Amino acid sequence: MAHPSSPQNLEDLRRFQFERVLNEDPLTHSIALLGSLAKDGQDRVQAIIRLEKTALEANNAARYFAEDGVVQRVDLEESTDIYTWLFGWFGEERERDVKINVICPATETHIRKYTKQSQVVVRETPELYREVVSAYIAAFPPSRTQWVENILNGLSEQSKILYSDKAFLILPDMKWDLKTISSLYLVAIVQDRSIRSLRDLQKSHLPLLNAIRTRAIGVASDKWGVGEDSLRLYVHYQPSYYHFHVHVVNANYEGGILGMMVGQAHLLDDIISLLETDASEGDGVLQRMTLTYSLGSHHALLREIQKHKGKST
Structure with a gap:
């Protein structure tokens, strides 16, 4: 039997x-609210209401963008090269329901990545890097980083840039909705x-890395009140694209855990510390290290590594 104060309908x-x-x-797309409820003639009692967006249903897949489909309205957020980001509504009177990321035209590499x-x-090992990985990176198609070039050359997303100088720029990551501070992502x-x-990276890059650290912390603090102790700054290896960049994420963003897997994410502070202890000449510590990480079974780099291992056995 329900408690007398429990709400039974929208009016309650x-x-x-x-x-x-x-x-x-942001990971579960939920929010918990504290307040109070009361029915007619009753005293108010404390109540918690948790709102959570329901999961997207696979059986609606063919209908999401049909004439009479699930998505009823979209607003364009940004478009650069082959990448477009929009927000979608399942009804005109609703809050925005989904962020829609579009890659068009999509290559087989994109298809493998999202499968x-x-x-x-x-x-x-350093040897594996020199013999296989370096060549793979060098052959990375320029089209895959054209959207980065568009930003750096002032052709796109200029209104979003938060800091810029001759060495680097800082802007919101496309994963962030620009509203939820707990999921801040630059x-x-x-x-x-x-x-x-x-x-x-070499010891000579320390001034660049320290400047990125200082400016990123300053931007997050000045614009959103997120202090240094509430930020994670890290670098991916292997990254999703081969143009050096640093992720700046609210430390409380649980959705960021997916990009903080052991082996993939390297904290910027740790990278700086490693380079500070390094010699100034010859191969640096990051060229001499063995790096352990995971790759998806469909990843093109994994195929090259396995092919190389097959030749050496």
Whole structure:
């Protein structure tokens, strides 16, 4: 039997008096609200209401963008090269329901990337990097980073840039909705095209890395009140694209865990510390290290590594 104060319909819920937000979780798309409820003739009692967006149903897949489909309205957020981002509504009177990311035209590489696959652990020795991975990175199609070039050359997303100088710029990452502070997600992109990945970093890059750290922390603090102790700054290896960039994420963003897997994410502070202990000449510590990470079973780099191992056995 329901408690006398428990809401039974929309009319009961409209009597909810909001007090404060208890929690917001971008990963589960939910928010918990504290307040009070009362029915006619009753004293108010404390209540928590948790709102969570329902999962998208696979059986609606063919109908999402049909004439009479699920998505009823979209607003364009940004479009650069082959990448477009929009927000969609399932009804005119609703809050925006989904962020829609479009890649068009999509290559086979994109298809492999977004297809569910098992993970394979790779131990990348300096030799494996020199013999296989470096060549793979060098052959990375320029079209895959054209959207980065568009930003760096002032052709797109200029209104979003939060900081810019001759060495790098900072702007919101496309994953962030620009509203939810707990999921704050920025990216710093360097101008130096010769730094393709973590492996290219040398002690001489310390001024650049320290400047990115300082400016990113300053932007997050000045614009959104997110302090240094509430930020994670990290670099992916292997990254999704080979133009050096640093992720700047609210430390409370649980959705960021997907990009913080062991082996893939390297904290910027740790990278700086490693380089500070390094010699100034010859191969640096990041060229001498063995790096362990995982790749999807469909990843083109994994195929090259396995092919190389087959030749050496």
